[in-house]
Amino acid sequence: MGSEIPQLHIFFFPFMAHGHMIPTVDMAKLFGTRGVKTSIITTPGNVPLFSKTIQRSKDLGIEMDLKTIKFPVETGLPEGCENLDAITTGERSKEMAIKFFKATAKLQEPLEQLLRECKPDCLVADMFFPWATAVSARFGIPRLVFHGTSFFSLCTTVCMTMCEPHKQVSSDSEPFVVPGLPGDIKLTRKQLPDFMKSNEETDFTKMLKDSKESELKSYGVVVNSFYELEPAYADYYRNVLGRRAWHIGPLSLCNRNVEDKAFRGKRASIDENECLKWLNSKKPNSVVYICFGSVANFNSDQLMEIAEGLEASGQEFIWVVRKDKKDQDGNEDWLPEGFEKRMEGKGLIIRGWAPQVLILENAAVGGFVTHCGWNSTLEGVTAGVPMVAWPISAEQFYNEKLVTQVLKIGVSVGVQQWARLVGDFVKRDAIEKAVKEVMVGDRAEEMRSRAKALGEMATRAVDKEGSSYADLNALIEELSLTRNSNKQAS
Ligand code: UDP
Numbered sequence: 001m002g003s004e005i006p007q008l009h010i011f012f013f014p015f016m017a018h019g020h021m022i023p024t025v026d027m028a029k030l031f032g033t034r035g036v037k038t039s040i041i042t043t044p045g046n047v048p049l050f051s052k053t054i055q056r057s058k059d060l061g062i063e064m065d066l067k068t069i070k071f072p073v074e075t076g077l078p079e080g081c082e083n084l085d086a087i088t089t090g091e092r093s094k095e096m097a098i099k100f101f102k103a104t105a106k107l108q109e110p111l112e113q114l115l116r117e118c119k120p121d122c123l124v125a126d127m128f129f130p131w132a133t134a135v136s137a138r139f140g141i142p143r144l145v146f147h148g149t150s151f152f153s154l155c156t157t158v159c160m161t162m163c164e165p166h167k168q169v170s171s172d173s174e175p176f177v178v179p180g181l182p183g184d185i186k187l188t189r190k191q192l193p194d195f196m197k198s199n200e201e202t203d204f205t206k207m208l209k210d211s212k213e214s215e216l217k218s219y220g221v222v223v224n225s226f227y228e229l230e231p232a233y234a235d236y237y238r239n240v241l242g243r244r245a246w247h248i249g250p251l252s253l254c255n256r257n258v259e260d261k262a263f264r265g266k267r268a269s270i271d272e273n274e275c276l277k278w279l280n281s282k283k284p285n286s287v288v289y290i291c292f293g294s295v296a297n298f299n300s301d302q303l304m305e306i307a308e309g310l311e312a313s314g315q316e317f318i319w320v321v322r323k324d325k326k327d328q329d330g331n332e333d334w335l336p337e338g339f340e341k342r343m344e345g346k347g348l349i350i351r352g353w354a355p356q357v358l359i360l361e362n363a364a365v366g367g368f369v370t371h372c373g374w375n376s377t378l379e380g381v382t383a384g385v386p387m388v389a390w391p392i393s394a395e396q397f398y399n400e401k402l403v404t405q406v407l408k409i410g411v412s413v414g415v416q417q418w419a420r421l422v423g424d425f426v427k428r429d430a431i432e433k434a435v436k437e438v439m440v441g442d443r444a445e446e447m448r449s450r451a452k453a454l455g456e457m458a459t460r461a462v463d464k465e466g467s468s469y470a471d472l473n474a475l476i477e478e479l480s481l482t483r484n485s486n487k488q489a490s
Contacts, residue, residue: 008121008480011067013041013111015126016104017084018294019373020148021046022265023224025053026251027124027146032062033254034476040064041114043071043107045082052263067118069110074103085294094420101204104128108135115139121483124222130210133218140486142219142479149374150225151233151247152406153398155181158241161212166192173416180240182232183406190417191397219482220244222475224251224378226461226468229454230402246475250382252357252375253462262355265294269352275318275359278348282316285366285448288435289359289385291320293373296392298322302425303334309431310347311339315367315439317347320354360385366448367438369413369431371423372399381409384455386438386447388413392423409451411437 010031014024021042028038040050050066057064071082077099081087087096108131115123115135124144125132136143147154156178160166163179166189175186189197195205215221225247227234237243255261262272279287290306292298298306303321310317321334340349356376359365360383368380369388377399380387387410389400397418403410413434417424438444461468 006480006484007035007037007063008476008483009037009039009118010122010124010479011039011041011115011118011120013123013125013129013132014146015084015128016043016046016071016082018049018265019375020126020128020146021049023148023249023251023375024124024126024146025050026254026264027222027224027248028064029053029057029062030248030251030254030472031476032057032064034472036476037063038065039118039120040066041111042066042068043082044068045071045080049083049265053260056260067114069107069114072103072106074099074106077103098202098204101128101207105131105207108132111135112138115141122219122479127211127215128207130207130214133214137217140490142482145215145218145221146224147221148224149395150377150399150402151223151230151237151245152402153374153395154221154223154243154245155233155236155241156185156187156398156401157395158237160192160196166197182236185401185405187397187401188416191391193394193418194420215243220246223247224249224374226250226458226466227471228457228461228467229381230406246471248468248472248475250378250458250462250468252379252382253459255357258358261358261361264355264357266353268350268355270348270350270354272355272358275348275350275355276362279318279359279362279364282364284363285439287316287318287362287364288313288367288369288388288439289318289320289356289365290369291354291356291376292322292371292390292392293376295373296322296371296423298423300334302423304336305426305428306431307334307336307339309428310435311336311343312428312432313435313439315435318350318354318359318365319347320350320352320356322352357383367435367444369435372396372403374399377403378458381407381451381454382458384448384452386410386444386451388434388438390423390426391415391418393418393420407450407454409447409454411447 012024012028014021028040032038054064054066087093122142123136127145127147133143159178159181165176169176172189175188178185223245360379368385370376372389372391387403389403389410390413391397391400404412411434413426414430415424460466
């Protein structure tokens with residue numbers, strides 16, 4: 001940035017879930033590398049998830065800090081529960097998630113207090129904080145919305161909300177075309193989030209409605225994507241739906257060295273060097289990586305089916321399993337008898353958290369079985385690997401369509417039903433077939449070469465003069481001008 005523009009100070013306020021916090025901290029870092037002073041706002045329980053990254057950024061000369069606000073008390077929510085991650089298991093998880101969202105709505109007041117004290121020039125706040133637009137307006141600063149998803153799914157959501165085509169089909173499995181959306185995209189009612197299908201107004205649906213309205217009143221939207229990946233949808237979002245949006249991704253590419261890539265969100269449950277040593281001993285494109293993000297939680301039967309499907313596929317693998325469930329004798333009831341012994345040297349199970357970006361970009365990885373969370377999907381694109389799409393919830397069924405039908409860099413495992421956390425049951429044969437389809441044969445090679453080309457475009461997009469680099473520059477300049485004219489007016 002030229003020295004004629006005084007330094008901007010931007011607040012970044014992510015929702016307390018890994019899929020939101022990880023790209024937000026990357027985004028703050030990215031703004032920081034362009035000379036913007038950035039502050040991440042979070043609650044005390046989430047500090048450890050940011051502090052190391054912030055320290056490392058500071059060491060690199062990036063002006064970045066962390067500001068905390070107290071997590072509100074909410075009856076029925078256990079003390080210390082400050083991250084959605086903490087409530088993804090157990091029968092009461094849905095009830096707890098509702099309480100969690102309710103608690104986060106009370107963050108408005110402490111945030112206002114912080115804005116009053118620090119007087120930043122802009123607030124980038126998560127879509128799950130709809131009230132952030134009005135709060136920013138009170139302080140005369142722009143509010144940018146961060147959804148953490150693709151242009152494709154942003155457009156799909158708007159088209160679905162406007163036209164409600166799912167209300168015009170006669171059954172849950174009858175396909176309908178998403179009206180207006182380029183590409184003749186078909187969905188079924190089964191694949192839609194339950195809150196979209198129900199007419200009942202809940203606190204959650206009300207919050208989503210408020211979120212949509214507050215987006216329209218906001219300064220605009222920052223998107224973790226790059227233009228070349230989904231030009232038709234980036235154009236549609238801006239030019240047809242009339243939204244102000246800046247694409248500044250892939251955000252994960254702001255992590256340049258091994259340690260930054262290895263430590264995103266949580267400390268990995270495997271030593272990164274051990275993991276790299278294992279991968280480096282494998283042939284290029286010979287390992288399939290399986291991971292379902294930070295929220296999804298399969299039961300033992302499904303995990304067993306995955307194990308058997310993987311073994312039958314004959315492919316080498318790294319499989320990330322959330323669960324560390326053992327029976328009374330210390331055995332894990334989700335693994336077939338003798339599985340790990342048979343798979344020794346062939347497959348690696350990571351119990352807990354994997355250094356995902358580091359794994360994906362290794363030359364040995366030739367395919368990715370993913371739940372199509374947007375961060376994972378984009379990380380897969382960036383790494384240039386074909387994907388098996390296994391969507392579970394949120395907007396993952398939309399991202400599945402982007403991967404399999406628009407970009408043609410993946411195959412569906414065949415999930416039909418949107419579900420919270422646990423997912424639609426997929427049989428071993430389907431898993432085996434899908435894994436083979438992305439790993440071996442001519443079709444796999446075609447998908448891989450398309451994915452590789454997109455991965456190269458991703459790298460170019462964030463390089464100097466690339467499309468995301470330019471859009472971020474344009475945004476920073478516009479925010480500086482807005483700040484200056486606000487200052488003159490006051
Ligand atoms: N992730 C990771 N290690 C894991 C699981 C997830 O680093 O073992 C990261 C992954 O790289 C991505 C994020 O967590 O950046 C998950 O976000 P995504 O949108 O894919 O899914 P969500 O967790 O929101 O369902």
